[in-house]
Amino acid sequence: MPLRQSRNGTDTKAAFMHWLYLYAAILFELSGTSCMKLSEGFQKPLPSIGIFIFYISSVLCLTLAVKVVDISIAYAIWSGVGIAVIATIGILFFGEPFTLRRFLFLTLIVVGVVGLNLSSGR
Template sequence: MKASGGIGWLFLALAIVLELSGTISMKMSEGFTKLWPSLLMFLFYGASFTFLNFALNYMDMSIAYAIWSGVGIVLISLVGVKLFNEQLPLTSMMWIVVIVIGVIGLNISSKVHQ
């Protein structure tokens, strides 16, 4: 694993927040029929990938991407329920838990093999 520091985790956290913002903007763009949410979606996703790229200088790609996508799935699921009144059936919540367990397991196993 690369020398990880707090800056890598900061870049990763920013990438996650920006990915979440991009996905919310995508929903709000209503299929590219609304200009500002559509433009913000591209801006947020571009910035998210940029910060994810910066994070890769400090941590392994497998860990950074798993955390980025896993945390993003959990957060956007919660936002969908709270902000957009979407339904999240129990089975969906169970699969999200499986994803979280997988991300944690990947992170633990990478530390064991160092």
């Protein structure tokens, strides 16, 4: 049974795999950024090592994702979701303040990422 082809000629199964790479890149980036906070300025060795491991893993996965996903879409999703989720982690776990302004601007980031994704026509 032949694989279905997407609009850009990539089979659907492979395209799905590249979206999984993008989601993995986001999770690694979130882990690396969280380790940044936990390392206390590279004073704690394990989180300090985690920063490099997670960021290298994130860039590797992002590189694999952009083989199929448009780079403008992949990067917007990677950075936008990363910003929104890490801000939420900061509020929930690191005691950062939750303000109406912060919520408003994070919402604008999410709206921008969704709008860019919808404008791709795919």
